[in-house]
Amino acid sequence: MKYVLWFVVIMSVIQAKEFFLPKDIYPYLNKENPFYYQAIGEQYVAKGRERISEGTLDTQLNAAYDNKRYPVTTGTYEEVELFKSMGNGVELAMGYRRAQGTQEYNNIKTGNDGELISSIKVPLFSVLYDISQNKVAIQTAKLNTVQERHQSDFNVLGLYFNISKIYYQLLLQKQLVLTQKGLVDKAKKTEKFIDKQIKTGSLPEVMRIEIKQIVIQREQAYLYEKNNFAMVKNVLLQYLAIDTNRFYKKYKLPSLKENNKALPVLKYTIKRAIDNRPDLKVINFDVEKIALQKEYNKLAAYPKFDMKFSGTYDPIYEEGYKVSLNFNLPLERNKYHGMEEVLQKQNLLMQSKKLKAIRKLKTDIVNVYQKIKTKKEGILFLKKELSLARKLEDVEIKKIHEGVGNLMFLNQREIASLQVKQKLLKSYYDLETYFLEVDYLQGKL
Numbered sequence: 001m002k003y004v005l006w007f008v009v010i011m012s013v014i015q016a017k018e019f020f021l022p023k024d025i026y027p028y029l030n031k032e033n034p035f036y037y038q039a040i041g042e043q044y045v046a047k048g049r050e051r052i053s054e055g056t057l058d059t060q061l062n063a064a065y066d067n068k069r070y071p072v073t074t075g076t077y078e079e080v081e082l083f084k085s086m087g088n089g090v091e092l093a094m095g096y097r098r099a100q101g102t103q104e105y106n107n108i109k110t111g112n113d114g115e116l117i118s119s120i121k122v123p124l125f126s127v128l129y130d131i132s133q134n135k136v137a138i139q140t141a142k143l144n145t146v147q148e149r150h151q152s153d154f155n156v157l158g159l160y161f162n163i164s165k166i167y168y169q170l171l172l173q174k175q176l177v178l179t180q181k182g183l184v185d186k187a188k189k190t191e192k193f194i195d196k197q198i199k200t201g202s203l204p205e206v207m208r209i210e211i212k213q214i215v216i217q218r219e220q221a222y223l224y225e226k227n228n229f230a231m232v233k234n235v236l237l238q239y240l241a242i243d244t245n246r247f248y249k250k251y252k253l254p255s256l257k258e259n260n261k262a263l264p265v266l267k268y269t270i271k272r273a274i275d276n277r278p279d280l281k282v283i284n285f286d287v288e289k290i291a292l293q294k295e296y297n298k299l300a301a302y303p304k305f306d307m308k309f310s311g312t313y314d315p316i317y318e319e320g321y322k323v324s325l326n327f328n329l330p331l332e333r334n335k336y337h338g339m340e341e342v343l344q345k346q347n348l349l350m351q352s353k354k355l356k357a358i359r360k361l362k363t364d365i366v367n368v369y370q371k372i373k374t375k376k377e378g379i380l381f382l383k384k385e386l387s388l389a390r391k392l393e394d395v396e397i398k399k400i401h402e403g404v405g406n407l408m409f410l411n412q413r414e415i416a417s418l419q420v421k422q423k424l425l426k427s428y429y430d431l432e433t434y435f436l437e438v439d440y441l442q443g444k445l
Contacts, residue, residue, distance in 0.1 A: 020251035022164050026445075028240040029156065035239055039155035046141075046148040053141035056134045059084045062095075068104060075101030078114070089132030091121040111316045119310040125302045129295075136296045140289055147285035153443075154278035161440040163239045165433050170236050171256040172429040173229040176422060180222040183418050187215045190400065190410070202403055210407045258379060259431050266369055269442060273361055276443035280361075283354045290350060294343045300336035303329040365441050372434045375427055382424040389417040 029036045059082060066077040081095030098114030099106075126132045191211045197203040237247055263269075274280065308324040330336075393413040399405030439445075 017248075017250060017252040019254045020167075020247075021254070022167060024251070025160060025163055025167065025240070028242065029160065033239075033241045035159060035241075036156065039159050040152040043145065043148040043152045046145040050138075050141040050145045053137045056137060057085055057087060066104070068101070073102040075099070075103055077103060077108075081117075085134060087132065087135045087138065088130050089123040089126035089134065092119070094118040111314050113315050115312045115314040115317075117310065117312045119308060121306060121308040124305045124307060125299055129298060131296050131299065133296070136292055139292055143285050143289050143292070147282055150278040150281040150285070154282065157278065157440060157443060157445060159239075160445055161436060163236070164436050166232065166236045166239065168256070168429050168432045168436075170229070170232045171253060172425055173225070173232050174253055175256050175425045177222070177225045177229050179418055179421050179425070180218070180225045183414060184215065184218045184222050186414055187211065187218050190397075190407075191215060193401070197403070207407060214407065214411050256425060256428050256432075258428050259435055261435060263369060263372060263438065266366070269369075269438065270362055270365055272444075273365060273442045274358055277361065277441075278443060280354060280357060283350060283357065287347065287350045287354075290343055290347045294340070294347075297336065297339045297343060300330075300339065301333065303327055361441060365438070368434050368437045368441065372431065372438075375431050375434060379424065379427050379431070382420060382427060386417065386420045386424060389413070389420045393417045 031037050031040075062079070062081045062083055064077065064079045066075070068075045077097070077099050079095060079097040081093055081097075084092045086092070094117070096114055096116055097108070097110060098112075099108045099110045100112070103109070123132065191208075194203055194207050194211050198205060198208055233244070237244060240247075304326070305328075306324075306326040308326075310322040310324075312320045314320070393410075393416075396405055396410040396413045400407070400410055
């Protein structure tokens with residue numbers, strides 16, 4: 001018998017449910033959860049686009065073949081080339097070509113064995129400033145990837161904040177159900193007392209009808225609160241991607257209580273918020289991208305000056321070379337000045353956007369601190385009000401037991417106590433959401 005008892009105790013411990021707390025939300029925020037993946041998915045898209053941008057530097061193998069047999073002219077052309085574009089705009093090429101007969105689109109002619117050819121194209125000002133369209137595209141794509149990572153962090157922060165609010169709403173609904181059930185139990189207890197008193201002739205028969213009506217009204221309110229609880233629970237489990245049976249098999253819900261946590265010093269909270277908020281970091285990367293575009297726009301202030309050197313080697317005719325220069329200078333330079341103005345205005349807009357976001361953030365933190373202070377003071381008043389309401393309720397119960405009471409007054413007193421209790425519970429819920437908001441504004445998960 002002793003061993004059986006020990007077995008029962010051990011099994012009860014193993015199967016004991018744990019309280020579901022806000023920290024338990026984290027394990028359900030994973031890539032299998034569609035709400036979570038939707039919050040973070042864009043960063044993977046941005047990573048793919050970054051790889052696409054790096055494709056401009058891919059080594060390319062080009063091949064061409066022409067075999068012409070016209071009535072008067074004939075010719076063949078064969079070419080294989082490896083081409084590589086560099087980040088600073090330099091282009092390298094190396095390959096082999098063989099041209100016989102009359103060429104249709106060029107005047108190239110080689111020996112029977114063909115020739116090796118190599119070339120280098122240097123955009124002088126791009127090399128001088130170490131900037132090119134390729135480099136800008138790649139750096140912008142990299143900035144987009146990191147920016148989307150911070151945006152994903154902000155999205156997850158908002159998702160966790162919303163799920164946590166629903167969690168506390170569920171705890172509130174659980175308490176509202178219990179308070180409404182308590183009101184039903186009080187009415188049934190009074191109904192039993194009245195039944196006894198009617199049987200002894202101490203109370204009139206009409207009171208049986210009155211108390212039954214009160215019981216039915218309270219049962220209806222109880223049913224309404226249970227329905228509200230079920231709907232909030234369904235919303236929470238939807239975000240967690242877990243069904244009801246699995247949830248209740250593992251967890252139980254704690255009671256909603258007053259949060260007595262102390263707030264950190266206001267100025268430190270504001271500093272942490274400015275340092276940590278992912279949405280502010282997103283703006284910073286917009287500023288960096290504008291700075292990159294400004295750097296690239298410097299090239300438009302100078303002529304486009306490309307130099308290309310090509311060298312060939314023929315086994316019979318030995319080596320040869322070709323030098324090409326390409327010069328282009330827009331005399332008015334409207335494109336350069338216009339883009340410079342656009343980028344300057346965009347930078348001012350981004351700086352203004354960040355300053356606006358910081359000021360709003362500071363105001364939101366100050367306001368939520370004020371709401372917490374006011375709510376805590378309001379809770380103290382509600383506790384006093386609830387104590388008084390319960391005393392008045394006890395007086396009416398005593399009157400009923402002494403035969404001088406009235407069911408209408410008792411009903412009013414019990415409902416008044418319920419309403420104050422529910423106001424207190426809703427204040428607990430508000431307080432929890434305000435503390436959540438403090439963490440959210442700081443960028444804390």
